Amino acid sequence: MVESRPAPEGVDPFTPNVARIFDYMLGGKDNYEVDRMVAQRMLEVAPDTRLTAWFCRQFLIKLTEIAGEAGIRQYIDLGAGIPTTPAVHEIARKKDASARVAFVDYDPVVYAHANAILAGETGVTPILADIRHIDDLITRLRTDAQIDFAQPVAIMIIGVLHYLMDDEHPAEIIARLREVMAPGSYLGFSHASVDTNQAFVKTVDEVTTGGIAEVRYRTVAETTALFDGFDLLAPGIVPLQQWLDNELPATGLVLLGGLCRKP
Numbered sequence: 161m162v163e164s165r166p167a168p169e170g171v172d173p174f175t176p177n178v179a180r181i182f183d184y185m186l187g188g189k190d191n192y193e194v195d196r197m198v199a200q201r202m203l204e205v206a207p208d209t210r211l212t213a214w215f216c217r218q219f220l221i222k223l224t225e226i227a228g229e230a231g232i233r234q235y236i237d238l239g240a241g242i243p244t245t246p247a248v249h250e251i252a253r254k255k256d257a258s259a260r261v262a263f264v265d266y267d268p269v270v271y272a273h274a275n276a277i278l279a280g281e282t283g284v285t286p287i288l289a290d291i292r293h294i295d296d297l298i299t300r301l302r303t304d305a306q307i308d309f310a311q312p313v314a315i316m317i318i319g320v321l322h323y324l325m326d327d328e329h330p331a332e333i334i335a336r337l338r339e340v341m342a343p344g345s346y347l348g349f350s351h352a353s354v355d356t357n358q359a360f361v362k363t364v365d366e367v368t369t370g371g372i373a374e375v376r377y378r379t380v381a382e383t384t385a386l387f388d389g390f391d392l393l394a395p396g397i398v399p400l401q402q403w404l405d406n407e408l409p410a411t412g413l414v415l416l417g418g419l420c421r422k423p
Contacts, residue, residue, distance in 0.1 A: 172269075173192040173193075173194070174192070174194055175194065176194045176195050176197075176198045177195060177267070177269045177270075178267075179241045179242050179265070179267055179269060179270045179273075180192065180195040180242065180269070180273075181195045181198055181199045181202070182213055182241055182242075183195075183241070183242045183244060184196055184199045185199060185209060185210045185213035185214075186213055186214065186217055186244050188242065188244045190242045190273050190277070205363040205366075206360055206363060206412055206413070208409075208411040208412055208413075209413070211409070211411055212411045212412075212413050212415060215400040215401060215404065215408070215411070215415065216318055216319060216350060216400065216415065217244065218400075218404050219318065219348075219350060219400045219403055219404065219417050220237075220248065220316055220318050220348075221246060221251055222403060222404065223314070223316055223346075223348035223419055224248050224251040224252055224314070224316070225251060225255075226346070226419065227252075227314035227346045227348075228251070228252055228254070228255035228256065228259075229255070230312075230344075230346065231312070232252075232259075232312055232313065232314045232345075232346060233252075233256050233258065233259050233260065233311070233312075234259070234260050234261075234307055234308065234311060234312070234313040234314070235248050235249070235252050235259060235260070235261045235262070235313070235314045235315075235316070236261075236262045236264065236301060236305075236307065236313060236314070236315045236316065237261065237262070237263050237264065237316045237318075238264045238291055238315060238316065238317045238320055239264070239265060239266075239291070239317060239318065239319055239320035240263040240264055240265050240270070240274070240286075241265060241270055241319075242270055242273045242274065242277070243263060243273075243274055243277050243278060247263075248261050248263070248316065249261040249278075249281065249283075249284045258283070259283070260283045260284075260305065260306065260307065261283065261284045261285070261305075262284075262285050262286075262287055262301055262304075262305035262307060263278070263284070263285070263286045263287065264286075264287045264289050264291075264297065264301075265286075265287075265288065265289075266288065266289060266290040266291070268288060271286055271287075271288040274286035285304055285305035285306075287300050287301070287304055287305060291317075291320060291324075291333060292324070292328055292333070294333045294336045294337070295336070298336070298337075298340055309340045309341060309342060310342055311342055312341075312342050312343070312344040312345045312346075313341060313342065313345045313346075314345065314346040314347075314348070315337060315341070315345070315346070315347045315348070316347075316348045316349075317347070317348070317349040317350075318348070318349065318350045319350055319415075320349075321349060321350075321351045321383075321386065322351050322352035322375050322376055322377065322378065323374070323375065323376070324376065325374065325376050326376065330386055331385065331386045331388070334347075334386050334387060335388070335389065338389050338390060338422060341422050342422070343422055343423060344421070344422065345421070345422045346419060346420070346421055346422075347387070347390060347419070347420050347421075347422070348417075348418070348419045348420075349387075349417070349418055349419075350400060350415050350416065350417045350418075351378060351383045351397075351415065351416045351417075351418075352375055352376075352377050352378070352413065352414070352415060352416075353377060353378070353379070353380070353383075353399070353414040353415065353416050354377045354378060354379050355414045356377055356412065356413050356414045357412040357413075357414075359412075360412030360413055361377075380397050380416065383397050383416055383418070384397055387418070387420050389422075390420035390421060390422060390423075391420055391421045391422075391423050392418060392419075392420045393418075393419045393420060393421060396418065397416050397417070397418040398416065398417065398418075399414055399415065399416060399417070400415050400416070400417040403417050
């Protein structure tokens with residue numbers, strides 16, 4: 161039995177939430193019985209889902225560490241989900257205690273949890289915003305989180321881009337971010353691959369019907385095209401396991417990861 165924190169004001173603990181399900185997969189405390197029930201159903205048909213969630217988290221940690229070693233002092237976690245220890249600000253501040261961090265998510269449930277968890281953390285700002293409205297998001301990052309785009313920044317977009325359909329123009333969104341980022345800035349991302357096991361896709365879609373957004377699986381070439389104008393860093397756009405440890409097992413859901421730098 162997982163010990164949960166009390167539900168923040170305005171949060172319904174009886175309706176399952178994708179972010180809280182992911183939190184449970186990571187061993188977090190910001191989930192409720194209804195979330196755990198859905199998670200267990202997912203694990204029955206896709207037992208390595210918990211492992212995939214762990215890979216995502218370790219990849220985010222690695223990206224943050226790389227940016228910290230490069231001297232980055234500003235971080236933006238887009239599609240942050242519920243803060244899970246170690247969160248981006250905890251990793252970044254091991255290198256620089258003054259690092260400024262914005263946690264961005266479009267889910268009001270996530271925002272309520274983030275406000276409750278991060279209350280009192282100076283220089284750490286939860287923002288309720290949608291990457292699809294990129295100009296509004298950039299304005300909010302400047303005004304609410306005091307992000308100075310004239311200085312290098314590290315932007316993490318983990319588990320988000322495959323929820324953007326082609327007609328939502330993900331390449332234009334990334335190009336707008338690149339436009340405002342200072343030279344020397346970093347952008348890290350993950351993206352669901354077309355190499356994902358089709359049986360996995362079918363069974364997970366059946367289990368999560370009505371509770372998860374449509375996914376646009378993309379090829380390596382399609383994913384690479386989203387980051388035109390950036391310098392991709394080694395080992396390139398590859399499954400997350402190759403960023404972490406080549407000995408890690410494959411999973412049914414293939415998530416590509418990459419890190420690029422604005423020249």
